[in-house]
Amino acid sequence: MKNRLTTTALADVCSLVTDGTHDTPKRVEEGFPLVKAKEIVGGTIDFETCDQISEPDHRKVIARSKPEQFDTLFAHIGASLGEAALVRTKREFSIKNVALFKPDPKKIDGRYLYYLVVSPQFQALAKGTKTGSAQPFLGLGQLRVHQIQYHADLPTQRRIAGILSAYDELIENNLRRIRILEEMAQSLYREWFVHFRIPPEVLTQAGLPPKLTLTNSPLGPIPDGWEVKTVEDALKRFPAGKKYSQKTVDETGAIPVLDQGKSGIIGYHNDEPGFVATEDNPVIVFANHTCYQRIIQYPFSAIQNVLPFRSAPDLARNLYWLHWATKDLIEFNDYKGHWPEFIAKNLLVPPTEICSAFGVFAEKIVRSVYSLERRNQTLRQTRDLLLPKLLSPRQGIK
Template identity: 35%
Template sequence: MSWRDCNLGDLLEIKHGYAFLGEYFADVGTHIVLTPGNFFDEGGFKQKGDKEKWYRGPIPSGYVLNEGDLIVAMTEQAEGLLGSSAIIPRSGIYLHNQRLGLVQLRDAGQTDTRFVYYIFNWKHVRQQIRASASGTKIRHTAPSRIASVKVRVPSVAIQRRIAGILSAYDELIENSQRRIRILESMARALYREWFVHFRFPGHESIRRVPSSLGEIPQGWEVKRVADSFEISGGGTPSRKEERYWDGGAIQWFSPSDLTSAGTMFMDDSSDHITALGLVESSARLFPAMSVMLTSRATIGAIAINTREACTNQGFITCLPNDRVPLYFLFHWVTESVPTFQRLASGATFKEISRGVFKTIEFLQPPAQLTEGFEAVVAPMAGQILALQRQIQNLRRTRDLLLPRLLSGQIDVEALDHA
């Protein structure tokens, strides 16, 4: 099959986003201002839930995105996001700000949008985009610089075939992600129904009694966190000492592990430390199936570790027990994030200390209720973990195929005749 060498500027042009005014940002509104935080590192559109930036101000014409539009991150809001692209899933609600670019094809008859989407998410191209960026604290590129990125492209028919192969993996990933979102929302709704609104099985026959947290069902106890479950802190071995890091096999989480993944479970950390690094630092090992909570700067990223692990000092890790089982604890922590943020203090960045955390009031339901909740939610969590691992396997396969397909190493026409 014939491929031709060209620059991205021969295929497309990029329209810069608009600098939407911060005074019009709100918790709710009519439109959502997209940022690089709406991209996954490997590409794709990322819903941010409660953290979306809603906009209620005037909107210049031409900045409301449509379903199928292709956007690219021009600013490296977090490491790895620069050059990442995403396809808009819905018309009329999303706005692109000045940190994003709208990709517009020069000839839609000769260039496939989905193929271009995968080009942007190819490591070879992303490296060129990153090299084109400038800035010290926050790196930023420009449409003219992206236009000079060198690529090779086949005929539009082959482009569509390649995009079809890769998008089949992405559709399977999205289906699994959708199932995860449904399971997570079912579990959270059940937690709120039983333990926030007190509409648990048999609640009609239980009278309410006054407490420091307001009226609660009789038989429930208001305790302190310190009297309910154990917590653990973290630490960082010196980066100057290679023996603390080289060849390390102990999982060591930093907040960026949780914020970049955005998943309920964490199978592994990006960094690992040695046994010596653990002993000679304030990092503390905690068991698998604990609840990790980021406690400084970004307060409220939460995940469950599936293997024994430790963290840096930006965490409070909550350890479940018989009275406070894992998934009940996970949802209590999730629901309590506004409380943690309110109690945080600090001049440079906000942090909730372990000392303050231990004093937080904790509502302890009777054991039969937490056990009943666990019996219902644990199978859901098991499905979520299985789906997460399925997604990881699909991504690995897609990411192995992507550079081979986009470079022409795999002959797509030969596949069709195989």
């Protein structure tokens, strides 16, 4: 096996190093995904939250930069600088303000190139650029001439990529399971609380008539005994804790710090947690500006615009119901506002017994999701420990 590393510029192993559009194509209801830096999360591309653009706009963008399977996307501007994803899909999409590394198949395996980009050596370039910069940016010129060390032997590259990809495939499989579980909970919520199709046995067990009767309300016809409240009435917001930023956290602490993106954690610290949450007593967090919401089941701190809350004591409704009820206002009404607009929304509040019955199902789903997330964390940690060893000249593949 050839273990010696070759040093060269990134552009020397790529057929193209470019980036996506810098314009803002008009959004459409159905079209082609426009991937931006915020949709590159944990090595994957989040197509579910992408804007959609028309086919003519898409064709204009891909004339400059067409992502294809086994290309690498790299966020080269802003807070997400350094985030990368391997294009695993064959679906067509466009990119905006994201760099595209297209590997030369005669020189480098596409998966191997991706692992070079997420390696500590390459990421040091991004971290160095972020330091002290209000709007960090790596130009295409800088990226093209950036020196990388790699195994020039293609079979060696493929074996290394195969080992590391096995971990990522397990992670991706778990992510698919998470998405299915979350869709199940969302579908059940809408079946019960939007379409009012609650099984008669659930109503009977709750001590209610087995059939709902509808009456008029500000939200239209609703079941008897259900109330219309504002979101603010239904929740108890916790006072803000100590504020953290990217500059005040590292990778070695014990307490995670949540940010506004789907990736969730920007770093760790060793202070007391700002908020105490457990699997038995979780907390909902709402990310202002990005309007991303999740359930947290571990002690954490947060940046200023991540706002934790639980159910209001005087309403005493199930936390899992509250999560999907308020999340439904965001996702299904195309809500893009901030916290003041969020808590002013009208919320349909069912009787306590029905919310609790939903919580029995939803809690099992949330716990399963958390278990899968912890597995993924372990898989990522193992992969990240292996990665620099396999990319070194003394890696042990035979």
